[in-house]
Amino acid sequence: MNPTAPAPTHLEVLFTPADFAALAQRDLRGAVCVVFDVLRATSSMLTALDHGARGIIPVGEIAEAIELKRRQPDVLLAGERDGLRISRELTGSLDFDLGNSPREFTRAGVGGRTLVMTTTNGTRALRACAGAGTVLIGSFLNLPALTRWLTDRRPAQLFLVCSGTHEEASYEDTLAAGALCARIWPAYAAGRIADSAAMARELFKLAEADLLGAMAHARNGRRLLAIPELRDDVPLCLEIGAHDLIAQLDPQGTVRPHA
Numbered sequence: 051m052n053p054t055a056p057a058p059t060h061l062e063v064l065f066t067p068a069d070f071a072a073l074a075q076r077d078l079r080g081a082v083c084v085v086f087d088v089l090r091a092t093s094s095m096l097t098a099l100d101h102g103a104r105g106i107i108p109v110g111e112i113a114e115a116i117e118l119k120r121r122q123p124d125v126l127l128a129g130e131r132d133g134l135r136i137s138r139e140l141t142g143s144l145d146f147d148l149g150n151s152p153r154e155f156t157r158a159g160v161g162g163r164t165l166v167m168t169t170t171n172g173t174r175a176l177r178a179c180a181g182a183g184t185v186l187i188g189s190f191l192n193l194p195a196l197t198r199w200l201t202d203r204r205p206a207q208l209f210l211v212c213s214g215t216h217e218e219a220s221y222e223d224t225l226a227a228g229a230l231c232a233r234i235w236p237a238y239a240a241g242r243i244a245d246s247a248a249m250a251r252e253l254f255k256l257a258e259a260d261l262l263g264a265m266a267h268a269r270n271g272r273r274l275l276a277i278p279e280l281r282d283d284v285p286l287c288l289e290i291g292a293h294d295l296i297a298q299l300d301p302q303g304t305v306r307p308h309a
Contacts, residue, residue: 058206061208063227063228065214065223067171078182082182083209084188084200085179087171096187097152099307101161102160103161103163109173126246127147127166128164129181130149135260150169151160158306185260186199186298196296201233217289221270222264222270225253229254296308
């Protein structure tokens with residue numbers, strides 16, 4: 051064997067929350083997982099961090115978020131259910147400070163603060179990847195930065211994890227994963243590429259010329275576009291390269307800018 055030959059590689063896309071449980075059966079200690087929840091959790095996380103937030107603690111349930119707020123009163127609570135900011139009608143006690151719109155995460159609002167965030171799917175996906183060696187935040191917003199980082203390091207096991215919509219695959223996450231596959235393809239072409247990665251790449255190539263138009267075919271995209279106060283989030287979340295940032299879920303369970 052040639053000692054200078056590169057290690058074999060594996061690139062795979064996971065499309066639905068049903069795939070999350072399978073992650074627990076894999077040895078992910080040396081793997082990199084990139085989690086996508088384009089509309090809108092990972093896009094909002096990247097926006098918050100680029101606007102000076104200290105970190106974001108993703109939790110699965112509203113009750114977990116409220117308990118963290120009780121123990122750490124200075125944190126901001128952020129999140130949604132059915133796309134809308136969590137209110138006291140759901141919590142029984144308080145309104146969340148922020149929803150899940152990237153337009154809410156302004157420098158004035160989140161600079162220097164730690165956020166606790168719970169969303170329908172995105173935070174679930176992050177927690178499902180907690181056993182991986184590295185867990186990165188993925189979006190169209192940081193696609194060029196992710197491309198550079200992954201091309202430079204070429205991790206041997208790379209999983210692109212789509213958060214999905216409820217329990218189904220989501221078109222927007224699949225397109226973002228496919229966009230990343232298209233960009234890093236040369237680095238993985240000599241290794242094992244799962245059919246799922248090839249499928250995502252081909253779907254992105256079909257939609258690349260009009261991503262906003264593609265959202266008319268996405269369940270989540272149609273829903274947001276139909277809500278006047280949220281429709282502007284959709285084009286914002288499709289801005290490729292809006293944030294030149296790599297963000298990582300650290301071992302303590304907080305999303306921070308990658309050191």
